[in-house]
Amino acid sequence: MADDLFQGLPPLYGVPAAAPGAACGLLFQEDSPPPPPPPAPAPILKSALKRDKPSDPQDAAPQKRLRFRTSVDATEAQVIEAMQKIASHIKNPAKFSKASKLAMQLIQAGSVKSGTSNQFFDILEAAMASPSVCNEPSVRMDYQALFSAVQDVAECFSKQQKNQLAMWTLQAVVANDLYTDDSFVYSKAAGKIKDAISSLPPATVDDDKEEAAALALAENKAVGKDTAELGATTSATLSVAKNHVSDPFGLDVLLPSKSKKDKRARGKDVTSSNQREEEAEEPRRFIKYQREALLLCLEIAARRYKVPWAQTVIDILVKHAFDNIDKFTARQRDAIEKLWASIREQHIRRKQGKSATGKLDMNAFEHLQEKYAREKISIRHAVGGGGERRAEQWLG
Template structure:
């Protein structure tokens, strides 16, 4: 109980940048003490979620090292996470560990981080028309300042479906009433047949809701992963003025450009503009001309600014046990 209370206290403080350093060290102590177990993992995950409530905060110079220390250590307890938590944690690692490695002055660490990001890009699925449409809708929602209602769509849909489903207690009461009657007209068989049909319809509805929930969840994770990788590309591009980073960034950006079909439309536009500006820098270097080291990241800035307004918590998407299922409606 003391461990859980401690986790709750850390959660309440760790989202505050001025208290992050101290709170993260306390979280590290819990990991080192072996306090993160199946019985406490949900409370520990809440600490990580609070720490990443604003993903951009983890890249601030004053807390980069603390974020890296916390999330590197947390990788040792991921066996306690459920599937959804592991997926979310992997995205947070891109923000808190890999992206921060791009700020290093060590060329080996920088190149290693670039390699990890390239592998992650290669593992992305090909973008679909639906992905592009979803992106356009999301950005339009942010523009119109109505994006906050989007996150409640699934909950409202499930609640509406739940309200529309028959109540098991009603069936049970009706069944008991029929058993107590003499049923002189032989209607029991008909009523039971109707109940069976209703139950089958109910199961189909629940199955459909579960499929929709799984699809939406997969889309959300994929969207977050693309955004994290795009942020890494932007951070790397901003370091292009440093000569020893240029070759790695050239290769990194070319890889992203060659795999543009794994990103959404606006992201593809940002990658194209970045790659074109890199080619200009390369031409100037070959001609012996001076280079500014500044790349075109305006499109990245636009997207990151829009992404920052989307606050989505993993707990909005999954049930108490981490499994986003609708089986509880089966009674």
């Protein structure tokens, strides 16, 4: 029994021959784990695929880059030339849209300065050469955008130019706001008009005379032109005859003439006196144009009385102008009286159901106005809000 039981048997397949005493251990030995797989090859980097840059810069391929210019470095002379071109084209209503956008680009680029403010003001003056054009539907929005943008550079203008700009803004911005379909914008524009009317000084007799003279001059323009030409011809003939009589032998040429310094001094005095007169006349001229612009705004507002939500605003606005009628001239007072009579008539017709809709068109404001117009309010504010007789008896 001491002999090995597996003696004489062939060795196991794939297992090397072992010592006789180790045969039993080989039968019960667990299988060894498989060998690990070979490591994956390292990935090829993109940088390894790139070719080395040539040492000579001339051999390198030219690289194209797209660059955008965000600003334009223009000299003051170029800016002035551009403003002159815009001023020549902005007069045409067909070209106003494009020209106004170019003018706004100058404002955004900061090209409107003290040195170029006069040239830019020429653009605005050319745009308002015909004031009625700014309220036409085709260019209405462009006028609003331009004169709203000009407010950012208003400090560059002189006092006279600022007054003129304020009058143009009233026509091009505030008056065009009255064509809106937004009730908030409409009410805001009406508030600006009311404030402007309240700030006007009372009209004087001189204002009425000046207005009458201007109307007479406009009516007799053709006759006045012929008269002026005839007067100029007559004065020229008389001056020639007078010179001939005063100097029949032509000896005045030999007399010593006045020096150039005296002429220059006299010219400076005349220029300074003219400037003083213009400065003194500027406030009156500004008030005159402001009255005309406000009357235009009132007429535009009254045309929209058919819009239901605008009726109350128009009633208040025209009533405010009628209450301050003494701040307008004679012709303007007549226009405001007719305007208020028309608005009041339409207001009564709406309450009577004789409007276009055929029914009572009273809005919420008018309902409350009529309600509180009939209420009796006690002066004691404590009892008897309706003013009953019993409350008066109880109070003794």
